[in-house]
Amino acid sequence: DAKTTQPPSMDCAEGRAANLPCNHSTISGNEYVYWYRQIHSQGPQYIIHGLKNNETNEMASLIITEDRKSSTLILPHATLRDTAVYYCIVRATGKLIFGQGTTLQVKP
Amino acid sequence: DTAVSQTPKYLVTQMGNDKSIKCEQNLGHDTMYWYKQDSKKFLKIMFSYNNKELIINETVPNRFSPKSPDKAHLNLHINSLELGDSAVYFCASSQGGAGANEKLFFGSGTQLSVL
Numbered sequence: 371d372a373k374t375t376q377p378p379s380m381d382c383a384e385g386r387a388a389n390l391p392c393n394h395s396t397i398s399g400n401e402y403v404y405w406y407r408q409i410h411s412q413g414p415q416y417i418i419h420g421l422k423n424n425e426t427n428e429m430a431s432l433i434i435t436e437d438r439k440s441s442t443l444i445l446p447h448a449t450l451r452d453t454a455v456y457y458c459i460v461r462a463t464g465k466l467i468f469g470q471g472t473t474l475q476v477k478p
Numbered sequence: 479d480t481a482v483s484q485t486p487k488y489l490v491t492q493m494g495n496d497k498s499i500k501c502e503q504n505l506g507h508d509t510m511y512w513y514k515q516d517s518k519k520f521l522k523i524m525f526s527y528n529n530k531e532l533i534i535n536e537t538v539p540n541r542f543s544p545k546s547p548d549k550a551h552l553n554l555h556i557n558s559l560e561l562g563d564s565a566v567y568f569c570a571s572s573q574g575g576a577g578a579n580e581k582l583f584f585g586s587g588t589q590l591s592v593l
Contacts, residue, residue, distance in 0.1 A: 402580065413482075413568050413584030414521065455519070461580055465534055468513075468521040 374458045379473045382452075388445040390472050392458030395439040402461045403434060405443045406468070407454040414457065414468070417443065448476045481505050484569045484585035491559055492593055499554045499588045501569030509533075509574035510552035511582070512544060515566045527552055528574055559592045566590070 375393040382388040394403065405417040418425055418432045420441070425432045431444040445452055457471040484501040491497055503510060511534075512524040526534035527546045541557045556563060569585040 404580070406582070408521075411587070413570070413586050414582070416581045416583070419581070457521075465523050465526065466580070466582060467523070470520070 374460055374469055376456075376458050376469065376472045378470065379475070381475050381477055382445075382448045384450060384476055384478050385447055388448040388452065388474055388476070390443040390445075390456050390458075390474065391440065392443070393440045394458070394460050397438050397460050399438075403432070403438075403441050404459045404461060404466060405430070405432065406457045406459065407452075408457070408471070409451075409454040417456075448474075450476050450478065452476050480585075482569055482571055482583050482585040484567075484588055486588060487586065488589050488591075490591045490593065493559055493561060495559050496555070496557045497559060497590070498556070499567055499569075499590075501552050501554070501585060503550055503569075503571040503583070505571055505583060507571040507573050507583075508549055509572050510546065510549070511570040511572075512552065512554050513568040513570060513584075515568060515587075517565070521568070525552075525554075556590075559590075561592050564590055564592045 402419050402421050404419040406414045408414045418430050420432045420434050434441045453476045455471040455473050457468050459466050482503045509528045511526045513521050515521045524538050525544045529549050530546045543555045546552045566587045566589050568587050570582045572582045
């Protein structure tokens, strides 16, 4: 199963773009990259996923490198409500395994 | 309507008691899960059911017994509660499969405190 590596914490100024990196150098060709976030005391929330191409939805953009060994989640205009733990997950054998994630602190 | 609802939200009980947590999803999904989040905030999968059939059973003590009466419900029964069972338990559901079908929808969690 592919593993992911994320920085434990990051800060971002309110209104600026937040770029959250994830390394998944052992990803297999058919494995997707998923991003979830968990705001304090709430259940995790799906953000976005991708296989090879870059993806964008109303919440964020996902940039996957050509070799698929890393990706970046971009929150284009971070708000205080985006403060949360962000999980990068590579889907493996029918179960999503959550790592430690990146704690993003958005500051005014 | 809440997509994935679990009850109770808080559960405080004594060691040795037996308790249940209920989960229901109205999304029409085929697959449901139980996750446990401990005090260090690690989120670990415990069980997964697909159409009432157990498909994932991680290394969980057999004091934990999931039950799925139908594909919209997945309950978690815990016997002989121990201090180490204190955690937040999350129920989740997905359509199952890959890509978009693997999107998990989580409930708001049940905070279990064993005294």
